[in-house]
Amino acid sequence: MAKTKASKRGKKACPNCGALNAARQKVCTKCQKPFPVKATASSNGSGKQKKTTRKARRNVMALSDAKRRFKTASVMFSKIDAGLVLVQRAGSLDEAYQVLQTIERIRGKE
Numbered sequence: 001m002a003k004t005k006a007s008k009r010g011k012k013a014c015p016n017c018g019a020l021n022a023a024r025q026k027v028c029t030k031c032q033k034p035f036p037v038k039a040t041a042s043s044n045g046s047g048k049q050k051k052t053t054r055k056a057r058r059n060v061m062a063l064s065d066a067k068r069r070f071k072t073a074s075v076m077f078s079k080i081d082a083g084l085v086l087v088q089r090a091g092s093l094d095e096a097y098q099v100l101q102t103i104e105r106i107r108g109k110e
Contacts, residue, residue: 011020012035019030027034083096090096 008020010023012023012025013020014028014031014033015036016033017028017031019028021029025035086099087093087096090099
């Protein structure tokens with residue numbers, strides 16, 4: 001392994017030949033040998049995760065809020081759908097209302 005030159009800002013020296021390369025270079029421009037990859041928090045097995053950004057947390061909160069709204073809306077639509085089925089089976093809105101009153105009377109007796 002050759003001696004490495006003093007590196008400058010934004011440059012890194014190749015551990016194989018010592019040539020200076022751009023800091024983000026993945027392969028040496030002189031000897032074409034790949035640079036060693038530094039271990040990251042997710043790949044080194046330490047179990048540490050990257051800190052979530054404020055924007056990511058805001059997106060997660062918006063998504064959970066949208067899920068809650070969707071669930072509320074779907075419950076509401078299912079109740080409306082059940083009401084429409086009741087009206088269709090009863091034949092008219094007045095008859096459906098009478099069915100509901102009868103159900104309430106029966107529940108009150110229990």
